[in-house]
Amino acid sequence: MTAIKYMQIMEDLKEQIEMGALAPGDMLPSENSLSSRYGISRMSARKGLLLLAEKGYIYSAPGKGYFVSEPTYSKHILYFDETEFIKRYVDEVKLYRVDIEPASEEVSMELKIPINKKVIVVKNIFLADDIPIAYDIKYLPYDKGQPIIEEEIGYATFPEIVTNQFSLFSVKKELKIWPEISNEESNKLLRLKDAHPLLVIEQKCINNDGKPIVWGHMHIKREYSKLYAVSSL
Amino acid sequence: MTAIKYMQIMEDLKEQIEMGALAPGDMLPSENSLSSRYGISRMSARKGLLLLAEKGYIYSAPGKGYFVSEPTYSKHILYFDETEFIKRYVDEVKLYRVDIEPASEEVSMELKIPINKKVIVVKNIFLADDIPIAYDIKYLPYDKGQPIIEEEIGYATFPEIVTNQFSLFSVKKELKIWPEISNEESNKLLRLKDAHPLLVIEQKCINNDGKPIVWGHMHIKREYSKLYAVSSL
DNA sequence: TGTTTGTACTTGTATATACAGCATGATAAA
């Protein structure tokens, strides 16, 4: 019942696709045919089709027409952000250690810097009601750019670290996620006695030119580590 | 160096945003001003702006103008799909059990059906080199629609189950993810002796009208459960 | 037979115009 004409086109076609009247691979009516059928201009019909294409329902092939997409089902939108995590659960972020160390093989690979090159290592512990619920370790290259004050780094989240030097718009972030059982180190940092399930979230921020800016991983107690994601087509 | 004019607009503005010349909250030049400055029509300038808005860099406020977005940093695209998981690791999917049971409190809540109403319970074990690497449990309401043959259900992934009754386009999927330590049941199903880290991925498929179609969870051994996600702005 | 050409259809780009609707600040009226 939308008064807006291209929305009408969009919804009509979407309904046909959802109902199965138009199956994946099927060709849709052309812009011109929709235009004359609905008594609207070609551009309005086109906009309706383009909207549907944006949403992933259909795709266009120049010179051929519009076709119903093959639905994927594998793409989801995952919401995870240190800032959000902190706002939700954490009362206090405690700076545990700041060190300058030579890069290990793993760190040098992740940050794409020579082995043994100096890196800043920051360890934070996240507390809720004075009880540790997570900790994280961040590695930053220590050479380029301005010298960094320890205190600033200590409490900084990934976005904050990055915005010191770059525009957030030019930065990508990659996540890796896996389960783990607490080991000696994590038992100590999280004040655990027995084996406890942890979720590890590895984060890497990469600049426009492909250079890693920060790399690190966060170890979160099971009770605070449920992630949510929804399909995005 | 694009010959296409609205692409030129888009890239020029995008560069200014990435460089920081235009900061979050700043107003962009209006459609008309871009139009006259570049010597192009308003519609072409507009299309450049709309492209940038689609990507999330800017947003428009009717009657006011276009503004640079506040970069979130919390949205990521996560790729997970049973089908992909199976193709990657699994040699054989073994149907472990199919039962018809009254819905427990949890199941009735998740599937939004009355408690004790009959549900189909399907348990599968995923094998690689004859070694179990994961198992999953699926719950389906048992009343509506056509009767389902056990063998079909047994090997069906979530998308397959859903497409039997619905169009994939009309279905949403929600994921929840958390770590766990193997318990008695999982030790038995996965042939483990000691405590082992598992990743649990809960999946729920929901129809257009909000009715859950399938609900279940997959328990994956640590070695096969690394998830990847990338920021999507 | 095999190749080329032409034609008709498709989407993609670009422009010009018009009006509706929102936001804001200046102006006029109460």
Added chain:
DNA sequence: TTTATCATGCTGTATATACAAGTACAAACA
């Protein structure tokens, strides 16, 4: 002073037109 009105600039929608470029197929040619 306070309130109402208006003008202006903004985005949103809709239309008409034009040409470029890709695709498919039939007709004409060698």
